[in-house]
Amino acid sequence: MNPRRSPTIRRRRLGAELRKYREAAGVTIDVVADRLGCSPSKVSRIETGHTSATPRDVKDMVDIYRVDGAVSDELVQIAREARQKGWWHPFSTVLTGAYVGMEAAARSVRAYEQQVIPGLLQTDMYADALIRGARLSDTDQQIEQRVRVRMARQALLIQDDPIDLWVVLDEAVVSRPVGGDDVMRDQLFRLAEMAALPNVTLQILPFAAGAHAGMDGTFAILDFPDAEDPDVVFVENATGGLFLEKVDELSKYNSIFDAIRSTALPPEESRNMIALLAEEPLWKSKPRVSGSI
Incomplete structure (x- = not known):
């Protein structure tokens, strides 16, 4: 199977x-469910891509729609x-x-991140420290699996037909020593290394920018090679995330990303900043604030 044609897409x-042909035929979901002998929710989940359909089911559905x-x-x-x-199927127990x-x-991913290094750019030690800090109920085995799948994903950046990755990181991301000094230094060196790839663009959004268009939260915009597969926005949360596909939603997030990248430091300045932080970490130069008065 073509690597750009994952089972998910x-x-x-x-x-x-299937939804397009059903609507063109003027058939309701309830009618399809009755003909197939299943629940309307199953038909709905097939149409939204949340459930796989067997080839037999699809043949029966298109027969109902008089498509041949x-x-x-x-x-x-x-x-x-x-x-x-x-x-990634062997890791399905830890993928939400x-x-x-x-x-x-995807052909390209454009992402804005407020808190952490994106998974495609993480070192294994950073990923381990991050997951242990964020997922307190995970077992060691689950953490190991999460790290393994995160590292495997990074092949997308260096394979023969790599994806294009454009990431804007809030300065907070490179100022927080996840995993401690050594782990974070290695992570910053990795960022600088990956930013040198021709298919990777990395920018830092500095604290000095003040209020900006991305303050509502982290997101990623995925673009696909085939025109039949529209772009999608992924908004992450603690239970997995949301996929946004409506035209107005895509337009809004494209505008937000354009505003963020325009406000952020240019790629070369961003790489220089990361290299400097690896040698002179902000978390060591800034005074600590205790919780006491």
Whole structure:
């Protein structure tokens, strides 16, 4: 299977196509569910890409919509591809959403991060310290699996057909010593190294910028190679995250990212700042504030 056609993105494409043909045929979800002998929620989840559909289900659905010939064959083939296992399947117990599958199919990712180094740029020690600090109920085995899948994702940046990554980091991200001095220094050196790749653009949004367009939170905008797969915005939270796909939502986040990158330091200045921080960390130069009066 084409590496840009992950099962996740194929499932999303299939659902969108099935919904389009159902609506064109003037058929309701309830009618489809009754014909298939399943619940309306299953049909809805297939159309939103949250549930896989068997090739048999897809064939029955397109028959209901009176779609045949090459289109029917193509949709059944997409259903087969969508049921294949991605490389991340062995780690499914620690993955709470579809983001990794979406990322695997993306052509580019534009992200703004307020608190942590993005997973595609983390060292294993930084990732371990971060996960241990944020997921207090995880076992050592779960933490190890999370780190392993995070490291495996980074192949996207150096494979033969790498994704384009553009990241804007709030200065807070490079000012917090996750894992302690040595771990954070190594992480900053890794950032500088990755920022030198031709497909990676890294910018720092300094504290001096004051209020800015990204203060509502962290997000990533994923763009895909095929025009049939529209862009998607991922907004992360503690339970996984939300995928936003509406045209007005995409427009809003594209505008926010453009404003953030315009406010941030240029890439060369950002790389120089990261190199300087690796030698003279901010967390050592700034006085500590205790909780006592």
